Amino acid sequence: MPEVSGVDRDYNLWVLLHQVSDIIFNAREAELQEHGLPATQAEVLFVIKAIGDKVTPAQISRMMFRRPHSVSGIIERMKKAGLVKKTKDLHRKNLVRVTMTEKGQQAYKQALKRKSVQKIMSALSEAERQKLKSLLETLRNKGLKELRIDPKKAPPPKFV
Amino acid sequence: MPEVSGVDRDYNLWVLLHQVSDIIFNAREAELQEHGLPATQAEVLFVIKAIGDKVTPAQISRMMFRRPHSVSGIIERMKKAGLVKKTKDLHRKNLVRVTMTEKGQQAYKQALKRKSVQKIMSALSEAERQKLKSLLETLRNKGLKELRIDPKKAPPPKFV
Numbered sequence: 100m101p102e103v104s105g106v107d108r109d110y111n112l113w114v115l116l117h118q119v120s121d122i123i124f125n126a127r128e129a130e131l132q133e134h135g136l137p138a139t140q141a142e143v144l145f146v147i148k149a150i151g152d153k154v155t156p157a158q159i160s161r162m163m164f165r166r167p168h169s170v171s172g173i174i175e176r177m178k179k180a181g182l183v184k185k186t187k188d189l190h191r192k193n194l195v196r197v198t199m200t201e202k203g204q205q206a207y208k209q210a211l212k213r214k215s216v217q218k219i220m221s222a223l224s225e226a227e228r229q230k231l232k233s234l235l236e237t238l239r240n241k242g243l244k245e246l247r248i249d250p251k252k253a254p255p256p257k258f259v
Numbered sequence: 260m261p262e263v264s265g266v267d268r269d270y271n272l273w274v275l276l277h278q279v280s281d282i283i284f285n286a287r288e289a290e291l292q293e294h295g296l297p298a299t300q301a302e303v304l305f306v307i308k309a310i311g312d313k314v315t316p317a318q319i320s321r322m323m324f325r326r327p328h329s330v331s332g333i334i335e336r337m338k339k340a341g342l343v344k345k346t347k348d349l350h351r352k353n354l355v356r357v358t359m360t361e362k363g364q365q366a367y368k369q370a371l372k373r374k375s376v377q378k379i380m381s382a383l384s385e386a387e388r389q390k391l392k393s394l395l396e397t398l399r400n401k402g403l404k405e406l407r408i409d410p411k412k413a414p415p416p417k418f419v
Contacts, residue, residue: 126406231394239282
């Protein structure tokens, strides 16, 4: 068997990172399904809670590192589900603001019961979690640089 | 400001992990776009290369931690783009096998030029990459357990 090169190791590490992200996402999705809330919609509720009401779709899109088009679709589905409402800005008519409805608030509270994430993270000690955080932050800043996004302007991962 | 609880820290760590995964995915997507190949399709080509030709859509789905339905759509688009072809199993007519075409092989070779991943990973030293790998493996195994998937039966992240 040929030796795994450094390039391959880097790629495998990225695949592993991507897999872990998918696995936790799936565990969380399974947990949230009990409340009929897709994990991506839960993420949007956390973003609205973090930035505050009257957030714009463009802000949500930046905070989630997702394309505006894809975020539009998610918000539209959430609107139909009665979780958010869209209002036009009084001063800039072409600007849309997104606010959480009462039903959205309830769904947010349910989503806060995030046992799956806690359970998975508990596999690491407190020190290991700190180490992981610092390693990921390094990769995050380097990645943002590659994407030519100023890390200072990018949202900190504080959705709570 | 209220103190951030342990639960919140776990959740923030997971959001950070998810963000880093998205950031590298986006950097890779930008890089692959030069060759007109979406990152997800590149991932499928790596899976076919890893498992070998005649892989089934179900195997691809398991290896990518994606729903069969979503993988079906990706494969259909790849078929239209001439990257793969689908053939029926000779013995089990309801079983579909996916193989790479000559054009798929070329696209795979282009996708191998994965400079963006290397560049981002180079922000960490060799020892840090090893540490990150070990931390992620711990989370991966715990996460698979939560999803009730036997880690031994889950695919190792070796797409090369």
